Amino acid sequence: MSDNPDDGLARLSPTLAAAFLGCSASAAWTLEARRGLREAAEPVDDPQAALVVRKGHEHEAACLAGLRKLYGDSVEIPSGPLMARFGATVDAMDRGVPLIYQAALTAGVWLGYADFLLRVEDACPRWAWSYEPWDAKLARSARPEHLLQIALYGDLLGTVQGRAANQGSLMLGTGELETPYKVEAFPLHEVRYYVRRAARRLEAFAADLPTGLMPEPCGYCSKCDWSAACEARWEEADHLCRVADITKKQTRRLTEVGVSTASMLANLNGVRFAGIAPNTLVRLAQQARLQKQSAETGLGSLEIIPHQPGLGFDKLPLADAGDLFFDFEATRCTRAVSNICAGSFGKRRSTTKKASQFRVILTCASAPSGLMIACRRSMPSPNSWRF
Numbered sequence: 001m002s003d004n005p006d007d008g009l010a011r012l013s014p015t016l017a018a019a020f021l022g023c024s025a026s027a028a029w030t031l032e033a034r035r036g037l038r039e040a041a042e043p044v045d046d047p048q049a050a051l052v053v054r055k056g057h058e059h060e061a062a063c064l065a066g067l068r069k070l071y072g073d074s075v076e077i078p079s080g081p082l083m084a085r086f087g088a089t090v091d092a093m094d095r096g097v098p099l100i101y102q103a104a105l106t107a108g109v110w111l112g113y114a115d116f117l118l119r120v121e122d123a124c125p126r127w128a129w130s131y132e133p134w135d136a137k138l139a140r141s142a143r144p145e146h147l148l149q150i151a152l153y154g155d156l157l158g159t160v161q162g163r164a165a166n167q168g169s170l171m172l173g174t175g176e177l178e179t180p181y182k183v184e185a186f187p188l189h190e191v192r193y194y195v196r197r198a199a200r201r202l203e204a205f206a207a208d209l210p211t212g213l214m215p216e217p218c219g220y221c222s223k224c225d226w227s228a229a230c231e232a233r234w235e236e237a238d239h240l241c242r243v244a245d246i247t248k249k250q251t252r253r254l255t256e257v258g259v260s261t262a263s264m265l266a267n268l269n270g271v272r273f274a275g276i277a278p279n280t281l282v283r284l285a286q287q288a289r290l291q292k293q294s295a296e297t298g299l300g301s302l303e304i305i306p307h308q309p310g311l312g313f314d315k316l317p318l319a320d321a322g323d324l325f326f327d328f329e330a331t332r333c334t335r336a337v338s339n340i341c342a343g344s345f346g347k348r349r350s351t352t353k354k355a356s357q358f359r360v361i362l363t364c365a366s367a368p369s370g371l372m373i374a375c376r377r378s379m380p381s382p383n384s385w386r387f
């Protein structure tokens with residue numbers, strides 16, 4: 001599953017390409033670290049991430065066992081320097097081995113380690129057979145970065161067998177013990193040109209890395225090795241992204257008009273400018289102020305929201321014997337709260353019972369007090385909450 005260089009060369013890989021498409025700063029810093037221009041990212045002690053890694057290895061082992069049943073024993077490429085692994089992979093392909101595990105592929109500045117190469121009886125310029133990349137993924141459904149990965153492996157295979165692989169497959173998780181994976185095949189020509197374009201962009205980016213990047217939170221952060229470094233930067237810069245519920249668009253607009261820190265936003269009073277609705281600006285300033293007060297005093301800050309008929313606690317359903325009570329008592333509850341605010345809880349449960357019959361009561365003993373405001377604004381109406 002890994003495709004990090006193991007020979008000290010700062011080559012490009014599918015993982016790096018996924019990072020680049022998610023957040024260019026992440027890719028830039030990773031390349032700088034590989035080139036010895038910055039310290040490597042501090043490993044974060046995250047038991048949940050460690051669990052996901054362990055489950056990933058178990059899933060890969062289950063996939064290997066399943067493929068061995070179908071194809072017989074595989075050739076496993078031993079770890080070692082990249083070019084030795086690549087040589088062993090090409091040798092196995094040359095012999096027409098049906099299943100190659102931990103295959104190493106490289107061409108030019110690129111490398112990749114495919115979990116599996118499977119022989120298919122489809123001739124290529126070099127042999128009367130050819131190979132397709134298969135990768136084990138714990139996820140239940142394919143993601144764009146998975147497709148990017150197998151498409152890049154398919155292109156790397158092209159440099160060995162004389163043409164790119166026609167198809168690639170993902171062995172996705174199912175959560176079932178009996179059938180722990182399901183195979184989804186993808187015709188790689190459908191994404192090939194997009195993937196190659198992205199690859200050329202990454203090559204140009206890697207050849208001339210930008211400096212002084214100030215990244216903003218994005219969907220890639222949860223997978224990024226630099227998250228601790230970014231948190232520290234954002235805190236030091238008092239970055240607007242630290243204000244709960246602020247969007248990138250709002251951050252950009254505020255920066256354009258000179259409001260570039262959370263403290264500046266907290267001190268806005270009665271100011272208006274185009275691009276952010278006045279009541280939104282008031283809410284953001286209130287949120288920033290609450291967070292700032294909490295940080296300064298170390299105590300939760302509270303502003304009572306004026307009662308508006310039909311909003312807030314007016315939306316509480318009547319007490320019901322089927323009420324559910326959730327009690328999260330830690331700062332880490334923030335993510336759970338935001339998930340519930342985003343409606344995921346209500347949506348999932350509403351398939352079996354009417355969402356209006358559910359009541360979610362959250363007790364966040366040490367959550368940032370400002371969260372209350374973010375919740376009030378975005379909580380789907382059938383649920384209720386209390387701090």
Ligand code: SF4
Binds near residue numbers: 024026225
């Ligand atoms: S933590 Fe997020 S913002 Fe920071 S480098 Fe990684 S992906 Fe980019």
